[in-house]
Amino acid sequence: DTGVSQDPRHKITKRGQNVTFRCDPISEHNRLYWYRQTLGQGPEFLTYFQNEAQLEKSRLLSDRFSAERPKGSFSTLEIQRTEQGDSAMYLCASSFGQIAEAFFGQGTRLTVV
Amino acid sequence: RKEVEQDPGPFNVPEGATVAFNCTYSNSASQSFFWYRQDCRKEPKLLMSVYSSGNEDGRFTAQLNRASQYISLLIRDSKLSDSATYLCVADYGQNFVFGPGTRLSVLP
Numbered sequence: 001d002t003g004v005s006q007d008p009r010h011k012i013t014k015r016g017q018n019v020t021f022r023c024d025p026i027s028e029h030n031r032l033y034w035y036r037q038t039l040g041q042g043p044e045f046l047t048y049f050q051n052e053a054q055l056e057k058s059r060l061l062s063d064r065f066s067a068e069r070p071k072g073s074f075s076t077l078e079i080q081r082t083e084q085g086d087s088a089m090y091l092c093a094s095s096f097g098q099i100a101e102a103f104f105g106q107g108t109r110l111t112v113v
Numbered sequence: 114r115k116e117v118e119q120d121p122g123p124f125n126v127p128e129g130a131t132v133a134f135n136c137t138y139s140n141s142a143s144q145s146f147f148w149y150r151q152d153c154r155k156e157p158k159l160l161m162s163v164y165s166s167g168n169e170d171g172r173f174t175a176q177l178n179r180a181s182q183y184i185s186l187l188i189r190d191s192k193l194s195d196s197a198t199y200l201c202v203a204d205y206g207q208n209f210v211f212g213p214g215t216r217l218s219v220l221p
Contacts, residue, residue, distance in 0.1 A: 033208065042117075042200050042211035043157065056208055091156060101147055102209060104156040 002026060004105035006092050012111045013082055020078045021108045025094030032075050033102060034067055035091040036060065043091055049075060082112045116140065117212035119201050125218045130191050134215050136184040136201030146177055148186050149200040151214065157200055160186075191219045 005024045013019050025032045030051050035043035046065070047057045051072035061067075064082075069075040079086055089109050093102040119136045126132050138146075146163035161168065163175040163184055174187040184201055196219045201212040 035211075040213075042213045045208050045210060048208050050207075056206070100145070101159050101162055103159065106156050 004092055004094050004103055006090075006105035006108050008108055009106060010109045010111075012113060015084060015112055016081055018078065018080045019082060019110065020076055021090055021092075021110075023075045023077070023092030023094075023105060025074070025092070026096075026103060029094035029096045029103075030072070031095045031097070031100075031102075032069055033093040033095075034075070034077050035093065037089045037091055037107075038087075046077075079110075082110075084112045086110060087112045115213075116205060116210045117201055117203050119199075119212040120215045122215040123218060124215065125220060126191055127220050128191060128193060130219075131187065131189045132191055132217060133188075134186045134199050134201070134217075136186075136212055138182050138184070138201075138203040138210075140203065140205050140210075141179075141182060143182075143203040143205065145204040145209075146175075146184050147202040147209075148173075148175060148184075149202060149211070151198045151200055153197075157211075160199070188217075191217075193219050193221060195219050 007022045033048040034046040037043040045058050047067050049069040064080045067077045089107045091107045093104045095102040117138050148160040149157040150160045151157040163177045167176045172189045176185045198214040198216045200214045
């Protein structure tokens with residue numbers, strides 16, 4: 001499978017715990033995006049990388065959130081001290097070049113209990 | 114004003130109907146526009162890019178009006194399998210902003 005892959009697909013965690021999600025983009029894509037989506041809403045931009053550089057972060061990305069993309073390949077999104085409001089689908093997408101169409105992974109559904 | 118706005122929906126149409134979705138965007142500097150389709154509890158999938166001259170892909174036609182900052186998607190001869198949420202997307206600087214989506218249900 002040469003698409004975008006995300007792991008895990010589902011995560012249930014207790015409030016206050018830390019969680020980390022992984023995204024493997026399409027191999028030749030230099031841009032990687034993280035989005036968050038809640039029921040009935042469109043995906044909301046969180047952050048994006050061009051190669052290993054994190055170039056933009058949304059104000060939605062509080063200091064409990066951190067993302068990395070070491071070596072410009074896979075990326076991780078960590079949420080510290082999770083809150084119930086963090087429950088959502090976390091989507092990763094990748095693209096090649098600027099403002100080219102992005103392709104999404106299947107997402108990680110986070111439930112904070 | 115939200116960055117990307119769409120018809121609130123839902124749209125319930127019979128099979129074979131023609132349905133049109135509308136979308137407006139607030140950033141006049143946006144250059145790239147797309148329509149994505151999202152099935153329930155699945156990831157968004159690219160349906161089509163939207164070009165200035167308008168473009169068609171089978172039963173789907175997308176139009177862009179830069180002066181009005183308006184994008185449309187027309188689906189002709191709708192099928193049951195077209196039932197999904199349709200997301201309008203515009204670039205804002207170097208990231209993409211999605212609209213809230215319009216849900217379509219095609220009924221037998």
